[in-house]
Amino acid sequence: TTGDGVDQDCAGTEVCYVDADGDGYGANDGSTVVSTDEDCDDAGEASADDPLTDCDDSVFLARPGGTELPGDGIDQDCDGADLSDVDGDGHDSDTTGGSDCDDDDSSINPDAFEIWYDGVDTDCDGGSDYDSDGDGEDADSHGGPDCDDTDATVNTDATESYYDGVDQDCTGGSDYDADVDGHDSDLYGGTDCNDTDSGINPDAAEIWYDGVDTDCDGGSDYDSDGDGEDADSHGGSDCDDTDAMVNAAAAEIWYDGIDTDCDGGSDYDADQDGHDQEGLGGDDCQDADATIYPGAEDAPYDGIDADCDGWSDYDSDGDGYDAVDYGGSDCDDEDEDIHPAAPEVWYDGIDADCDGESDDDADADGYASADHGGDDCDDADSTISPAAEEIADDGIDQDCDGTDLVTEDTTPADGEESTDGSGADGTAADGTGDKACSHVRSGAAGFWGLAVLFVGLVRRRRS
Numbered sequence: 001t002t003g004d005g006v007d008q009d010c011a012g013t014e015v016c017y018v019d020a021d022g023d024g025y026g027a028n029d030g031s032t033v034v035s036t037d038e039d040c041d042d043a044g045e046a047s048a049d050d051p052l053t054d055c056d057d058s059v060f061l062a063r064p065g066g067t068e069l070p071g072d073g074i075d076q077d078c079d080g081a082d083l084s085d086v087d088g089d090g091h092d093s094d095t096t097g098g099s100d101c102d103d104d105d106s107s108i109n110p111d112a113f114e115i116w117y118d119g120v121d122t123d124c125d126g127g128s129d130y131d132s133d134g135d136g137e138d139a140d141s142h143g144g145p146d147c148d149d150t151d152a153t154v155n156t157d158a159t160e161s162y163y164d165g166v167d168q169d170c171t172g173g174s175d176y177d178a179d180v181d182g183h184d185s186d187l188y189g190g191t192d193c194n195d196t197d198s199g200i201n202p203d204a205a206e207i208w209y210d211g212v213d214t215d216c217d218g219g220s221d222y223d224s225d226g227d228g229e230d231a232d233s234h235g236g237s238d239c240d241d242t243d244a245m246v247n248a249a250a251a252e253i254w255y256d257g258i259d260t261d262c263d264g265g266s267d268y269d270a271d272q273d274g275h276d277q278e279g280l281g282g283d284d285c286q287d288a289d290a291t292i293y294p295g296a297e298d299a300p301y302d303g304i305d306a307d308c309d310g311w312s313d314y315d316s317d318g319d320g321y322d323a324v325d326y327g328g329s330d331c332d333d334e335d336e337d338i339h340p341a342a343p344e345v346w347y348d349g350i351d352a353d354c355d356g357e358s359d360d361d362a363d364a365d366g367y368a369s370a371d372h373g374g375d376d377c378d379d380a381d382s383t384i385s386p387a388a389e390e391i392a393d394d395g396i397d398q399d400c401d402g403t404d405l406v407t408e409d410t411t412p413a414d415g416e417e418s419t420d421g422s423g424a425d426g427t428a429a430d431g432t433g434d435k436a437c438s439h440v441r442s443g444a445a446g447f448w449g450l451a452v453l454f455v456g457l458v459r460r461r462r463s
Contacts, residue, residue, distance in 0.1 A: 003048035007038045016040030017052055025054035025063040028078075053078060070103060071095035091124075099124060116149075117142055137170075145170055162195075163188060183216075191216060208241075209234055237262060254287075255280060275308075283308060300333075301326055321354075329354060346379075347372050367400075375400060 001008065002015045014035045017026035026046030033045060040047035055078035056062035061069075066076040070083035071093045077083075084092035089106035092098020101124035102108040114123040116132040117139070130138035135152040138144020147170035148154040158168040162178040163185070176184040181198040184190020193216035194200040206215040208224040209231070222230040225244040230236020239262035240246040252261040254270040255277065268276035271290040276282020285308035286292040298306040300316040301323070311318055314326035317336040322328020331354035332338040344353045346362040347369065360368035363382035368374020377400035378384035388398040392405035 001048070002032055003040050003046065003050075005039050005047060012038070014038045014040055016042075016045040016047060017050065018044065018057060019046035019050065019054070020044055020057045021054070021060040021062070023054065023060045023063045023066075024050060025057070026050050026052040027057035028053050028055055055080070094124070101126070140170070147172070186216070193218075232262070239264070278308070285310075324354075331356070370400070377402075 003017050005014060007014060014037065015032050016035045017040070018031040018033050019026045022043055024046075030052060035042055035045055040050075046052065051064065053064045054062065055064075055075055059074055059076070061067065062074050062076045062078060064078045066078065068076045068079075068083040070086040073082055073096075075082050082096065084096035084098055084103075085100065086093065086103040087100070087106040087108075089100060089103075089109045091100035091103075091109040091111070093100050093103035095103070099110045100108070101121055108120065108122055108124060110124045112122045112124070114121075114125070114129075114132075117130055119129055121127070121129055127134060128138050128144075130142040130144055130149070131146065132139065132149045133146070133152040133154075135146065135155045135157075137146035137149075137155045137157075139146050139149035141149075145156045146154070147167055154166065154168050154170060156170045158170075160167075160169040160171070160175075162175055165175055167173070167175055171180075173180055174184050174190075176188040176190055176195075177192065178185065178195045179192070179198040179201075181192065181201040182203070183192035183195075183201040185192050185195035187195075191202045192200070193213055200212065200214050200216065202216045204214045204216075206213075206217075206221070206224070209222055211221055213219070213221055219226060220230050220236075222234040222236055222241075223238065224231070224241045225238070225246075227238065227244040227247045227250075229238040229241075229247045229249070231238050231241035233241075237248040238246070239259055246258060246260050246262065248262045250260045250262075252259075252263070252267075252270075255268055257267055259265070259267055265272055266276050266282075268280040268282055268287075269284065270277065270287045271284070271292075273284065273290040273293040273296075275284035275287075275293040277284050277287035283294050284292070285305055292304065292306050292308065294308045296306045296308075298304075298309070298313070301314055303313055305311070305313055312322050312328075314322035314328055314333075315330065316323065316333045317330070317338075319330065319336040319339045319342075321330035321333075321339040321341075323330050323333035325333075330339045331351055338350065338352050338354060340354045342352045342354075344351075344355075344359070344362075347360055349359055351357070351359055357364060358368055360372035360374055360379070361376065362369065362379045363376070363384075365376065365382040365385045365387075367376035367379075367385040367387070369379035370377050371379070376385050377397060384396065384398050384400065386400045388400070390397070390399045390401070390405045392407050395404055397404050
């Protein structure tokens with residue numbers, strides 16, 4: 001009898017049941033093994049008294065009553081099947097081909113309601129517990145890039161739709177900044193005047209004269225100095241578009257070499273009379289008065305050199321001498337030939353040298369020429385005049401009385417009496433001894449007087 005411990009055939013051996021895994025349970029297929037002795041206690045042997053119910057005699061833990069290890073493909077308790085739904089939630093473990101992703105927790109199975117962001121795949125769908133919208137990206141609040149985990153159309157792979165208030169592509173940028181230059185469109189409360197070009201925004205460097213308001217300041221692109229006037233090279237009136245102080249509305253600062261008001265006139269012609277200031281390359285002697293310049297009509301005696309000729313305004317005839325009426329010495333300021341340095345032309349009725357003396361008194365003896373209504377018989381000799389002392393017997397009529405003074409010699413010859421009554425010794429007849437002198441004009445004396453007068457007149461004419 002198998003496994004009864006009795007050597008019925010006296011062969012010295014025993015036929016025992018097989019217990020290959022030595023778990024105390026013989027194989028349930030009734031397989032036997034010949035023992036080398038008469039008992040069935042050796043390893044790998046089971047007696048007839050041992051339960052012969054081991055469903056897997058190759059695994060020590062597999063036997064009736066054994067602890068089932070679910071999903072290992074072994075029927076540890078020999079109930080006829082491996083345990084595949086440990087938590088009894090009606091879903092086999094996914095390790096045994098089922099769908100239960102956690103067969104230790106009956107609240108976790110494909111039929112359960114997902115609780116997001118607790119780190120548990122409650123519904124066993126295999127998706128991230130941090131991707132509630134199922135768009136393949138975890139929520140940015142749990143380490144992912146999805147900025148809106150409630151909307152599957154919002155994620156980093158989505159195409160941005162600008163100006164709807166939604167950051168579809170989760171870049172974190174404003175939805176009102178389509179060109180992504182950091183500035184919202186001015187149509188949506190921002191400052192970007194062109195939200196389709198990232199090179200145009202308030203922080204951009206302005207590129208002048210290209211017709212584009214690159215820095216979005218709203219100013220003209222042809223007004224680089226920002227003075228409110230376009231450059232004259234681009235249809236404006238600003239003659240220097242690099243300097244805000246230079247424009248058509250600016251006040252001109254004269255003599256600095258800059259056309260501050262852009263009028264195109266010389267900066268050295270403040271009165272705008274067409275002549276630059278003298279000393280600055282011009283010839284205008286008074287650049288604060290437009291009526292004063294070379295070529296202007298100069299009204300004499302007003303103290304103004306209107307024509308900038310440099311002459312005194314009190315010297316109308318330009319002879320170098322001011323008029324006597326204005327503190328000068330020119331007695332006729334309308335005739336350039338009449339002035340103190342002019343040569344006197346006698347007897348023409350004009351005081352050419354302005355000495356104030358008679359023009360008919362050439363010898364300046366105080367008596368006009370007898371030929372010009374005076375009584376000076378020789379106007380070329382200041383020693384001859386009606387007031388001169390006559391010098392006798394010199395043939396000259398110094399006092400202009402018409403004759404020369406001639407003395408008569410009355411001294412008698414030896415032995416004769418003088419015709420004037422003196423004696424032969426020359427003493428007077430009255431015995432006084434004085435010689436008498438006769439102041440008579442003889443016929444000869446009258447002739448010579450006329451001769452002297454004629455010679456004097458001729459000499460005066462020649463002078």
